[in-house]
Amino acid sequence: xxxxxxxxxIVLPPVNILVLLCFLPLYLVFKILYYIKRLLFIENxxxxxxxxxxxASGIGEQLAYEYARRGACLVLVDIKEDCxxxxxxxxxxxxxxxxxxxGADVSNIEDSQRFVEAAVNHFGTLDHLVNNAGIGTPSTNNxxxxxQSRHRLMNVNFWGTxxxxxxxxxxxxxxxxxxxxxxxxxxxxPTPRTTYYGASKAAVINYYESLRSxxxxxxxxxxxxxxxxxxxxxxxxxxxxxxxxxxxxxxxxRCAKAMVNSVCRGDKxxxxxxxxxxLFPWKAxxxxxxxxxxxxxxxxxxxxTSKRS
Numbered sequence: 001x002x003x004x005x006x007x008x009x010i011v012l013p014p015v016n017i018l019v020l021l022c023f024l025p026l027y028l029v030f031k032i033l034y035y036i037k038r039l040l041f042i043e044n045x046x047x048x049x050x051x052x053x054x055x056a057s058g059i060g061e062q063l064a065y066e067y068a069r070r071g072a073c074l075v076l077v078d079i080k081e082d083c084x085x086x087x088x089x090x091x092x093x094x095x096x097x098x099x100x101x102x103g104a105d106v107s108n109i110e111d112s113q114r115f116v117e118a119a120v121n122h123f124g125t126l127d128h129l130v131n132n133a134g135i136g137t138p139s140t141n142n143x144x145x146x147x148q149s150r151h152r153l154m155n156v157n158f159w160g161t162x163x164x165x166x167x168x169x170x171x172x173x174x175x176x177x178x179x180x181x182x183x184x185x186x187x188x189x190p191t192p193r194t195t196y197y198g199a200s201k202a203a204v205i206n207y208y209e210s211l212r213s214x215x216x217x218x219x220x221x222x223x224x225x226x227x228x229x230x231x232x233x234x235x236x237x238x239x240x241x242x243x244x245x246x247x248x249x250x251x252x253x254r255c256a257k258a259m260v261n262s263v264c265r266g267d268k269x270x271x272x273x274x275x276x277x278x279l280f281p282w283k284a285x286x287x288x289x290x291x292x293x294x295x296x297x298x299x300x301x302x303x304x305t306s307k308r309s
Contacts, residue, residue: 038265043178045264046071047097049123051116053106053164054133056083059182059229062256063130064088068096070260075100075119078133098123106133106160107152116167126171128263131161131181136197150196157200162207169219178220180263181208185225185271189279192294201225212268222263224270229255 050067054060056078064076068091076084076091081103088099100122104111120126134157161181172179186194187201205223212221230249255272262270271277283290 038267042261043264043266044070045128045260047073048127049073049075049119049125050128050130051075051077051119051126051164051168052130052132053077053160054182055101056080056087059226059252059256059259060130060132061087062252063132063259064091064099065094066256066260067128068092068094068099071095071097072128073098073123075102075115075122077102077104077106077115079103079105106131106164107155109163112160112163113167116164116171120171125175126168127175127177129164129168129172129177129179130263131164131179133160134182153196153200154203157197158203158207161204165211169215172219173215176218178222178263178266179208180222180224180259182259183208183223183225185227185276185279187225189276189283190294220263220266222259222267222270224259224262224272225276226250226255226272227276229272 045067050072052060052063052067052074055064055076057080060078064074064087067074074088074091074096076088076099078084081101084101084103088101091099100118102115102118104115106112116126135153165179168177168179171177181204183204184198184201186198187205190198205225208221208223211219215221228249230251250273258272259270279290
């Protein structure tokens with residue numbers, strides 16, 4: 001058996017490269033035609049039911065407004081229940097025929113079942129599930145404090161999407177519906193001092209990629225990996241000097257519009273802003289260079305912080 005593996009280790013890499021090069025032109029043609037098809041047949045969500053988690057602020061709030069402008073019926077979920085009412089009122093003003101705000105904790109499995117059932121009972125169907133709720137690392141440079149937050153990060157960012165998806169799947173299959181999930185660029189491009197947050201988002205990406213291969217065309221799944229978006233989370237990170245101020249921050253309004261356009265087209269992935277995709281080949285082909293540059297950045301910032309102290 002070991003000899004078979006030795007043979008495959010030698011033969012398969014060059015053969016694989018040749019196959020990839022031969023297949024590339026056909027694949028590029030397919031990608032272009034498939035993109036044109038998605039542009040021509042973009043979904044009209046007017047009158048359709050959309051459930052959005054983390055809808056009280058940030059990207060989730062803007063997603064509610066973007067869907068409302070397109071005439072969708074909304075179920076808005078957030079743990080900050082008091083903040084949902086003004087968002088619901090604005091969504092109605094922007095054109096949503098019906099808005100149902102629900103206070104719930106996505107990391108609680110009973111809460112997740114409750115708000116999914118409430119959406120289906122109210123509208124009779126569920127067309128889009130938008131798993132947007134998430135939290136970042138604590139606003140501290142203390143490694144012990146960040147370590148203590150690991151369970152909460154995974155419970156909200158990962159299990160919070162899994163629970164709602166689990167209960168929504170039977171209804172989404174009936175409606176041939178769609179799932180959109182907000183992951184993060186940090187889920188596929190690791191950076192220093194985002195260890196547990198990045199790990200939770202990487203788990204989200206892997207979960208939905210696996211789920212997509214299971215359901216095929218029964219449920220369309222769009223995985224969104226935003227970069228640095230202007231929100232309460234990014235403001236706290238900037239205040240605590242956890243992010244480099246050179247990185248341009250995109251508005252949450254622009255991000256939300258791109259996300260809704262993407263899910264209505266039926267895209268499998270969305271990197272927003274799209275220029276961040278240039279990081280992927282560097283990570284894939286030059287991992288040592290990527291790690292060295294990231295280490296230099298964090299070392300430089302750590303030294304600057306020490307001097308200010």
